[in-house]
Amino acid sequence: MIRVQREDFDPAAELAKLAAGRTDIGGIASFVGLVRGAADGVRAMTLEHYPGMTERQLAAIEVEARRRWPLLEVAIVHRHGRLLPGERIVLVAVAAAHRGEAFAACEFLTDWLKTQAPFWKLEEGADGAHWIEARAADEGRAGRWAKRS
Amino acid sequence: MIRVQREDFDPAAELAKLAAGRTDIGGIASFVGLVRGAADGVRAMTLEHYPGMTERQLAAIEVEARRRWPLLEVAIVHRHGRLLPGERIVLVAVAAAHRGEAFAACEFLTDWLKTQAPFWKLEEGADGAHWIEARAADEGRAGRWAKRS
Amino acid sequence: MKLLYFAWLRSRIGVAEEEVAPPAEVATVAQLIAWLATRSPGHAAAFANPKLIRAAVNQDYADVGHAVRASDEVAFFPPVTGGRGP
Amino acid sequence: MKLLYFAWLRSRIGVAEEEVAPPAEVATVAQLIAWLATRSPGHAAAFANPKLIRAAVNQDYADVGHAVRASDEVAFFPPVTGGRGP
Numbered sequence: 001m002i003r004v005q006r007e008d009f010d011p012a013a014e015l016a017k018l019a020a021g022r023t024d025i026g027g028i029a030s031f032v033g034l035v036r037g038a039a040d041g042v043r044a045m046t047l048e049h050y051p052g053m054t055e056r057q058l059a060a061i062e063v064e065a066r067r068r069w070p071l072l073e074v075a076i077v078h079r080h081g082r083l084l085p086g087e088r089i090v091l092v093a094v095a096a097a098h099r100g101e102a103f104a105a106c107e108f109l110t111d112w113l114k115t116q117a118p119f120w121k122l123e124e125g126a127d128g129a130h131w132i133e134a135r136a137a138d139e140g141r142a143g144r145w146a147k148r149s
Numbered sequence: 150m151i152r153v154q155r156e157d158f159d160p161a162a163e164l165a166k167l168a169a170g171r172t173d174i175g176g177i178a179s180f181v182g183l184v185r186g187a188a189d190g191v192r193a194m195t196l197e198h199y200p201g202m203t204e205r206q207l208a209a210i211e212v213e214a215r216r217r218w219p220l221l222e223v224a225i226v227h228r229h230g231r232l233l234p235g236e237r238i239v240l241v242a243v244a245a246a247h248r249g250e251a252f253a254a255c256e257f258l259t260d261w262l263k264t265q266a267p268f269w270k271l272e273e274g275a276d277g278a279h280w281i282e283a284r285a286a287d288e289g290r291a292g293r294w295a296k297r298s
Numbered sequence: 299m300k301l302l303y304f305a306w307l308r309s310r311i312g313v314a315e316e317e318v319a320p321p322a323e324v325a326t327v328a329q330l331i332a333w334l335a336t337r338s339p340g341h342a343a344a345f346a347n348p349k350l351i352r353a354a355v356n357q358d359y360a361d362v363g364h365a366v367r368a369s370d371e372v373a374f375f376p377p378v379t380g381g382r383g384p
Numbered sequence: 385m386k387l388l389y390f391a392w393l394r395s396r397i398g399v400a401e402e403e404v405a406p407p408a409e410v411a412t413v414a415q416l417i418a419w420l421a422t423r424s425p426g427h428a429a430a431f432a433n434p435k436l437i438r439a440a441v442n443q444d445y446a447d448v449g450h451a452v453r454a455s456d457e458v459a460f461f462p463p464v465t466g467g468r469g470p
Contacts, residue, residue, distance in 0.1 A: 012161025021187035023234035
């Protein structure tokens with residue numbers, strides 16, 4: 001299940017849907033990304049995306065994750081638009097029979113979302129608004145996965 | 150926050166408590182372990198634990214995780230007693246400024262819970278009830294972490 | 299050809315999308331970038347440093363050697379930056 | 385000395401805990417196991433294979449060479465198996 005939306009989402013409802021009525025799930029690994037504020041002086045950020053391409057790339061990433069690990073369910077919800085510190089940005093949840101697969105696939109999908117999905121961030125700080133550049137650390141994390149394939 | 154209890158828990162409420170009123174959290178990685186049934190023929194399982202020692206060991210594991218990674222919040226809830234397929238067993242949730250730390254600490258804590266915490270499983274299957282033995286795979290995962298320290 | 303611009307490329311060019319009809323010799327992403335840079339001062343500013351720009355052709359990432367045709371949807375944007383921070 | 389038994393050790397011995405007063409020469413976990421095995425057929429069955437047994441002294445894991453004293457809480461159990469499966 002993949003959704004890109006402006007509205008907030010309820011992680012509990014998404015996790016409940018993932019496991020509803022099943023008894024073959026051994027574990028659900030999930031990640032919720034939030035807007036950090038305070039220490040960074042960030043007042044708000046606006047996530048711009050490429051409608052159509054975003055969904056297309058996310059679907060491809062899910063296919064790749066399912067090719068690498070035996071997954072039972074995958075849920076990805078990503079927001080766009082203007083977000084305040086403390087607000088949720090993204091949910092990645094993976095259900096599998098065994099915890100190792102759930103953890104690995106969840107981290108893989110999260111890394112790809114952060115480095116490959118067509119989103120751009122405009123941050124509003126004390127010194128005005130500016131577009132965030134890609135981080136070397138993120139590119140390193142993405143490379144880690146590429147090498148493993 | 151560490152709790153060992155017979156009652157079910159609400160992952161959503163636990164995650165909400167973790168992030169309440171904060172804007173310094175970049176990501177929350179979490180794991181929910183469930184009782185698998187069906188394919189294994191498991192009808193129910195009873196988790197026995199060592200009251201007092203369980204809480205003591207979990208507290209030590211949390212201290213160790215915080216020593217290894219800069220974590221903002223940690224929540225561990227583990228159930229004991231008789232559980233049916235599909236029921237929740239355990240929640241591990243870790244909030245950190247960055248996703249890599251949250252994922253690593255969450256997986257570390259989950260592995261330790263599965264391999265070092267004083268719980269024993271009595272499974273009720275088609276052929277009666279029997280105590281589950283420790284799995285070589287689990288011991289391998291725990292060894293992975295020990296080598297890294 | 300339908301063009302889409304995102305993030306600071308959109309800000310500099312001043313529009314989020316436009317329809318263009320490049321001359322026949324514009325056959326690759328690199329040639330399209332060179333041609334677009336001549337269209338206005340905003341385009342020139344946006345495409346001044348092609349190393350900072352990524353492209354997609356028909357919603358798939360494409361390198362500068364990728365072919366472009368009149369019927370394509372071509373997008374230009376900075377390297378992606380995903381969800382913030384974590 | 386307070387003794388606790390878990391999982392199949394409890395089933396075989398028939399009680400979850402008991403108070404014992406071992407003789408003075410019982411100074412380690414290994415010696416306590418050997419002495420307990422003589423107490424009843426259930427104890428003998430439970431402690432037949434010490435390799436399958438883990439121990440804790442005062443709620444910390446302890447190896448067979450660990451000292452035991454009259455005031456200790458000593459627990460015996462199989463290797464832990466955590467939450468099922470995942």
